[in-house]
């Protein structure tokens with residue numbers, strides 16, 4: 601994978617094609633049909649995601665970055681020093697530099713512990729960040745924070761600032777969200793802090809239309825990102841999806857408070873996947889992604905159920921995105 605690309609790989613892709621076949625067949629034989637989210641992040645998919653983060657419609661990344669710029673000067677004061685910073689699913693940590701630069705002004709050296717499944721992304725993060733913040737000691741861990749154990753090192757007496765940003769939590773089910781945060785909480789002590797980046801639910805502040813457009817942009821980059829899973833399956837397991845017979849769909853599921861991405865079959869068709877003939881009727885969809893959006897009440901409940909207590913929330917002037925500080 602291109603090390604410059606920030607791929608939020610939620611779950612590790614299986615390494616053998618028979619394991620890919622097994623996962624894909626299970627999803628396509630289910631009702632409704634689904635495909636696993638790790639399929640998005642091959643090399644091309646990661647590049648497309650990077651382009652998504654720069655789209656005018658995709659406000660999440662730039663809004664979070666603005667909030668970090670705003671909060672960075674007073675962060676050390678709020679969290680307390682001495683401290684160490686750890687980050688779940690750090691990727692190339694492109695936004696973390698803003699926070700680390702500010703924190704390093706209060707403390708030298710500053711230990712930064714990124715945890716990510718991608719060794720190349722973490723290596724890139726270490727290279728870029730140590731050039732940007734020379735006072736930084738980067739100690740990466742290559743681990744899938746969902747399925748594998750990880751450690752948090754605490755240099756003498758330091759508080760831990762745990763980062764889980766980028767709305768990454770939104771791609772997991774509510775039960776998974778709670779498990780991720782509970783597991784994180786088990787590594788922390790009461791004087792530690794969690795910084796969580798979340799996308800907010802539509803309502804008075806954010807229209808459904810604005811949210812919808814973030815997942816169905818005019819340039820068609822998100823559509824290409826979604827359809828790329830089919831290209832990947834054609835290449836990796838010799839499936840025969842015809843891309844022009846599928847359309848990208850993004851829809852708001854109000855009862856689940858999530859944007860769903862689907863691939864809709866435009867005709868009745870049969871697709872061959874690992875020797876399995878999968879039939880799709882016209883209009884039937886394959887569900888490829890969930891992106892949960894949070895109300896204030898949902899954030900509070902999630903934090904409380906995971907053993908954290910809300911300290912303060914920073915939102916942008918539109919009220920579209922939130923960076924939440926919670927006490928462990």
Ligand code: AVI
Pocket residue numbers: 608652660766767768770771814815822889890891
């Ligand atoms: C990585 N994740 C936070 C993105 C999101 O907004 O749920 C993935 C994405 N899917 C479509 N566009 C972006």
